[in-house]
Amino acid sequence: MDLNFFLKSFLASKGILHQTSCVETPQQNERVERKHQHILNVARALMFQSHLPTHFWSYAIKHVVYLINWVPSPIIGNKTPFEFLFKQSPDFMMLKVFGCLCYESTHVSHCHKFDPRARRGIFLGYQIGIKGYVIFYFDTKEFFISNNVQFDEMTFPFKNPGPTSPPTLSLPYGPITSSADPFSIEPMTLPSTHRIIQPLTNLFIILSTLPQPLIPQLLLSHSKHHHPVHR
Numbered sequence: 001m002d003l004n005f006f007l008k009s010f011l012a013s014k015g016i017l018h019q020t021s022c023v024e025t026p027q028q029n030e031r032v033e034r035k036h037q038h039i040l041n042v043a044r045a046l047m048f049q050s051h052l053p054t055h056f057w058s059y060a061i062k063h064v065v066y067l068i069n070w071v072p073s074p075i076i077g078n079k080t081p082f083e084f085l086f087k088q089s090p091d092f093m094m095l096k097v098f099g100c101l102c103y104e105s106t107h108v109s110h111c112h113k114f115d116p117r118a119r120r121g122i123f124l125g126y127q128i129g130i131k132g133y134v135i136f137y138f139d140t141k142e143f144f145i146s147n148n149v150q151f152d153e154m155t156f157p158f159k160n161p162g163p164t165s166p167p168t169l170s171l172p173y174g175p176i177t178s179s180a181d182p183f184s185i186e187p188m189t190l191p192s193t194h195r196i197i198q199p200l201t202n203l204f205i206i207l208s209t210l211p212q213p214l215i216p217q218l219l220l221s222h223s224k225h226h227h228p229v230h231r
Helices: 008-013 026-050 054-068 081-086 198-209
Strands: 101-105 118-126 133-137 143-146 149-152
Touching (some): 101 133, 101 143
Antiparallel strands (some): 101 149, 118 133, 133 143
8 A cells, every 4th residue: 555645744744745646547647657567568578488377476576676676767867776776886697587497505514415405496586685586496385585596597497397298209210111112111109118229120120121122132151161170
């Protein structure tokens, strides 16, 4: 709720005239409505790219406002709002892709040698007042803030959720057809129980089914074989 409704006396003491707009008349508050549209347009782009469920919308909105404050504006002399407020340039190395896969280090002094050294999560933005990243963890379904994080900014876990079935193996060799062309070979898809060692066996099967003139005859020696003489 807007705090201006609770600060009427304070605003009046400062010479500020507090006015409200009518219901369903965004044109009376066009500057604020235009900024709302800007924020929502960018938030939709982030949600579409990351494929996050809609219940993460509040984190997308917060991240959009964070990004807008780091973008130069011609209204303030092509400076960023961050620079205009804090008198220093922002650290763009902190910027990461919203909704990407990340790994937060779990290396502590009392962990076991075979304990995992990182846990997998999703990057959901930044927390105001804390120099860290907001992470949502898959296993525990909880949110955490950490600074020791590695990012895979090209991977979005919600884009392809769940384990995928292994792809079927298609080989360039298959059974010979009954057509006149002995080299017209149809592609063959092996069952999932077959292994990659099958192509060599299939090649021998193909050679055995080719017409005899197409297979080079092996040259066999007809000389008699003499056993070595032991003295």
